[in-house]
Amino acid sequence: MEKVKIVIAGPRGRMGKEAVKLVMETENYELVGVLDHRHEGKNLAELEGFTNVDALVYTDIHKCFKEQQPDVLVDLTTPEVGMEHTVTALEFGVRPVVGTTGFSSGDLSKLEDLCKQTGLGCIIAPNFAIGAVLMMKFSQLAAKYFNDVEIIELHHDQKLDAPSGTAVKTAEMISTVREAKQQGHEDEKETIVGARGANYDGMHIHSVRLPGLIAHQQVMFGSDGQTLSIRHDSYNRASFMSGVKLAVDTVMKNDTFVYGLENIIE
Numbered sequence: 001m002e003k004v005k006i007v008i009a010g011p012r013g014r015m016g017k018e019a020v021k022l023v024m025e026t027e028n029y030e031l032v033g034v035l036d037h038r039h040e041g042k043n044l045a046e047l048e049g050f051t052n053v054d055a056l057v058y059t060d061i062h063k064c065f066k067e068q069q070p071d072v073l074v075d076l077t078t079p080e081v082g083m084e085h086t087v088t089a090l091e092f093g094v095r096p097v098v099g100t101t102g103f104s105s106g107d108l109s110k111l112e113d114l115c116k117q118t119g120l121g122c123i124i125a126p127n128f129a130i131g132a133v134l135m136m137k138f139s140q141l142a143a144k145y146f147n148d149v150e151i152i153e154l155h156h157d158q159k160l161d162a163p164s165g166t167a168v169k170t171a172e173m174i175s176t177v178r179e180a181k182q183q184g185h186e187d188e189k190e191t192i193v194g195a196r197g198a199n200y201d202g203m204h205i206h207s208v209r210l211p212g213l214i215a216h217q218q219v220m221f222g223s224d225g226q227t228l229s230i231r232h233d234s235y236n237r238a239s240f241m242s243g244v245k246l247a248v249d250t251v252m253k254n255d256t257f258v259y260g261l262e263n264i265i266e
């Protein structure tokens with residue numbers, strides 16, 4: 001069986017380490033290289049915390065792709081770096097699976113256009129945890145019946161982007177079915193700026209950052225005399241890996257741009 005040749009960007013990060021483990025443990029995957037901003041030319045095995053790995057570290061994506069000719073790039077870095085990597089991958093004929101969050105809607109349109117031009121598959125997944133994808137789908141369903149909704153996302157305090165990619169995606173999915181409404185009292189005033197959170201189409205998103213948390217989201221709906229809460233919790237980063245695997249397997253078969261795993265889970 002031919003192996004899927006994979007490059008991981010951000011291998012020393014919290015998600016990257018889990019992804020390296022996933023690739024090493026999956027029979028038909030081969031880790032052909034990793035992209036870091038340090039340690040050019042070393043073997044990942046020489047770096048702290050890695051055992052049973054054999055992959056060259058590159059700091060130059062062009063050199064990495066030329067030498068290794070990967071099938072798939074798994075990007076788990078930062079928004080700016082992730083966008084650059086994804087564009088370069090598509091230009092090189094490498095299929096991107098992107099977990100990095102914080103892309104703008106303009107970034108997503110640019111990537112969609114590039115996919116059309118190149119005929120390559122690309123998957124951008126704000127959340128790889130299947131439970132989180134279901135939480136978003138259930139929230140979208142509930143929003144047909146409840147116009148009033150507050151999204152509360154809670155993450156560890158090392159997270160760079162706010163609101164989270166998951167919260168933005170949830171708001172986007174809800175707004176496809178929710179009757180437009182500016183929530184709260186029309187004379188509502190914030191006495192401390194930001195008290196009502198971010199405003200997306202009249203609904204509010206609140207970002208909590210605390211050490212001890214991993215990734216959590218509660219979507220709260222309210223109407224006359226009742227509330228409905230839909231919540232998902234990731235307690236470790238292994239929770240994201242079955243979604244990463246699904247995305248890698250799917251991107252090898254698909255030639256389209258996919259934003260969100262809800263579009264590929266059955």
Ligand SMILES: NC(=O)c1ccc[n+]([C@@H]2O[C@H](COP(=O)([O-])OP(=O)(O)OC[C@H]3O[C@@H](n4cnc5c(N)ncnc54)[C@H](O)[C@@H]3O)[C@@H](O)[C@H]2O)c1
Pocket residue numbers: 009010011012013014015016035036037076077078079081098099100101102125126127128129161240
């Ligand atoms: N989609 C999901 O399910 C999911 C889950 C968790 C995290 N995330 C997202 O994944 C990203 C990474 O999260 P994390 O918690 O692992 O962060 P992290 O800070 O632990 O890891 C990011 C890694 O990127 C590396 N990096 C920075 N610049 C680089 C460059 N130029 N080339 C290569 N590597 C570079 C850093 O050294 C770091 O090791 C974030 O955007 C986060 O929001 C997504």
Ligand SMILES: O=C(O)C1=N[C@H](C(=O)O)CCC1
Pocket residue numbers: 101126127128155156159160163164165166167214215
């Ligand atoms: O740890 C993070 O950072 C996470 N980011 C994603 C987001 O922004 O939605 C998903 C969960 C973890």
